[in-house]
Amino acid sequence: MKSAWWKESVIYQIYPRSFCDSNGDGIGDIQGIISKLDYLKRLGIDIIWLSPVYQSPNEDNGYDISDYQKIMKEFGDMEDFDKLLAEAHMRNIRIIMDLVVNHTSDEHAWFVESRKSKDNPYRDFYIWKEGKDGKEPNNWGSWFGGSAWQHDEATDMYYLHIFAKKQPDLNWDNSELRQKVYEMMRWWLEKGVDGFRMDVISLISKNPDFPDGEVNGLYGDLTPYCAHGPHVHEYLQEMNREVLSKYDIMTVGETACVTLEEAKKYAGEDRNELDMVFQFEHVELGSGKYGKWNDKPIDLRELKSVFQKWEEGLEGIGWNALFWSNHDQPRAVSRFGDDKEYWEYSAKMLGVCLHLMKGTPYIYQGEELGMTNAGFTELSDYRDLESINAYHEMVEEQGVSAEEMMTYLQKKSRDNARTPMQWSAEENAGFTTGVPWIKVNSNYKQINAQAQLENPDSIYNFYRRLIQLRHEEEIVVHGSFEMLYKESDQIFAYQRVLSNIKLVVLCNFTPNHVAFDGIPKKAQILIENYKDECGNYLRPYEAIAYKILDDTQG
Numbered sequence: 001m002k003s004a005w006w007k008e009s010v011i012y013q014i015y016p017r018s019f020c021d022s023n024g025d026g027i028g029d030i031q032g033i034i035s036k037l038d039y040l041k042r043l044g045i046d047i048i049w050l051s052p053v054y055q056s057p058n059e060d061n062g063y064d065i066s067d068y069q070k071i072m073k074e075f076g077d078m079e080d081f082d083k084l085l086a087e088a089h090m091r092n093i094r095i096i097m098d099l100v101v102n103h104t105s106d107e108h109a110w111f112v113e114s115r116k117s118k119d120n121p122y123r124d125f126y127i128w129k130e131g132k133d134g135k136e137p138n139n140w141g142s143w144f145g146g147s148a149w150q151h152d153e154a155t156d157m158y159y160l161h162i163f164a165k166k167q168p169d170l171n172w173d174n175s176e177l178r179q180k181v182y183e184m185m186r187w188w189l190e191k192g193v194d195g196f197r198m199d200v201i202s203l204i205s206k207n208p209d210f211p212d213g214e215v216n217g218l219y220g221d222l223t224p225y226c227a228h229g230p231h232v233h234e235y236l237q238e239m240n241r242e243v244l245s246k247y248d249i250m251t252v253g254e255t256a257c258v259t260l261e262e263a264k265k266y267a268g269e270d271r272n273e274l275d276m277v278f279q280f281e282h283v284e285l286g287s288g289k290y291g292k293w294n295d296k297p298i299d300l301r302e303l304k305s306v307f308q309k310w311e312e313g314l315e316g317i318g319w320n321a322l323f324w325s326n327h328d329q330p331r332a333v334s335r336f337g338d339d340k341e342y343w344e345y346s347a348k349m350l351g352v353c354l355h356l357m358k359g360t361p362y363i364y365q366g367e368e369l370g371m372t373n374a375g376f377t378e379l380s381d382y383r384d385l386e387s388i389n390a391y392h393e394m395v396e397e398q399g400v401s402a403e404e405m406m407t408y409l410q411k412k413s414r415d416n417a418r419t420p421m422q423w424s425a426e427e428n429a430g431f432t433t434g435v436p437w438i439k440v441n442s443n444y445k446q447i448n449a450q451a452q453l454e455n456p457d458s459i460y461n462f463y464r465r466l467i468q469l470r471h472e473e474e475i476v477v478h479g480s481f482e483m484l485y486k487e488s489d490q491i492f493a494y495q496r497v498l499s500n501i502k503l504v505v506l507c508n509f510t511p512n513h514v515a516f517d518g519i520p521k522k523a524q525i526l527i528e529n530y531k532d533e534c535g536n537y538l539r540p541y542e543a544i545a546y547k548i549l550d551d552t553q554g
């Protein structure tokens, strides 16, 4: 496969609202990010993915954009942004922007115009339909609760919103709209940004028949008619031809509902669409009757088979994007490890497991400290509209008990990942001198950056070493991937091979001692999360990676 800087990189996701507040208003901001660039440089990451910083009424924390070319007031202004970009580049850190173009805010000038009249020049920038028998055009349910259609008085028609009411979907079948989006993208690229993470880009092309979806719960499922729709690849190729291909940048698509076959189209190296995509199968394991709302533990064999499928499936075709967590997911160590007794071991183990697979690893802010789920016990502590809407819908309309729903929120709510970054043991974890917009996780006195920077054995310093490995060892980037211990429901192990070198990675996903084959004498250990040697047992959440000459290869 071709080499590229983004294959040799580690990406760090910043959720600006919760990263660092520079002026005491309780909201993270761009100056706050600038003040932490040296922290990131020390960690060793290469690229920052910046969650949206554009002007927004914040119905969905910036994923509802009212002006793509302005900075959200709470975060600063364009001068601050330019400074951030320059300061990052000075440190050889690239920045990729969140591109949210499946929808805008209803406060975006295009929508304000669009809803005015049926013959407004912007009418066709959005998806408008007549009602059916005085009701919604079809039975689709919004992913954030309620119908996916909103009636609009002015013209007595409905507009589509896959997400919140305040996030109307753009009509990508309109070529004028597409050109406007490309123009905006060029404007950012000319500024010097290094690429885009494309929000729910798999949803931009809708089935033109708008058929009813299969009902589960209260509404019909729109997924089959909106994900990977009829023109999505055509539009991405057009975007690539007209915009992306003209710059030395990287792109990663958030491709909700993506299958391996679809991913090969989005991210196939010969397809001229995107560089890589996020797939969600490993974070959606256990989804059932109420979708993501459940408290099922992870089945390791299922988890392994998902990674095996993606690693093997894209080999020679496309590039994997590797992640345990992001701003929409619970904290990695709480979901896949043990955030209590084996907190430190399991957080390090998860790092090893992910970073040495084939693909580009993404670290979500705080993961490098082993930050855990906040697990709020009061509904009033939650800020995320998805969580709050789901609570009301499930408890008030679907008969789920309040206690049961609360345990689901504690495990799965997006707010688990959105509590402020834990910088120090000072008040509010050093995130703000004011009142934080969302509560700080109560464990900040134990888990914080300051303590970990000073401790050579901390999770932070372990992540540093992991990142270094990618920069030093070609095999981490380019080696082929093969699963080992396939049948084990306790060990996640694989090997990477590059010419006559082999890299073996062994991870114990349990709190038990687990027997394994041991480590060959000639092996060179690259990283491990216990200090002394292991013998023939992997200890609780132990992780070891070693390199060895592969004498089975010519």
Ligand code: GLC
Pocket (backbone or CB within 6 Å): 060, 063, 064, 100, 163, 199, 200, 254, 327, 328
């Ligand atoms: C993506 C974002 C999520 C947002 C949604 C709607 O899934 O990651 O945070 O709520 O799109 O924009």
Ligand code: CA
Pocket (backbone or CB within 6 Å): 021, 022, 023, 024, 025, 026, 027, 028, 029, 074
């Ligand atoms: Ca602030």
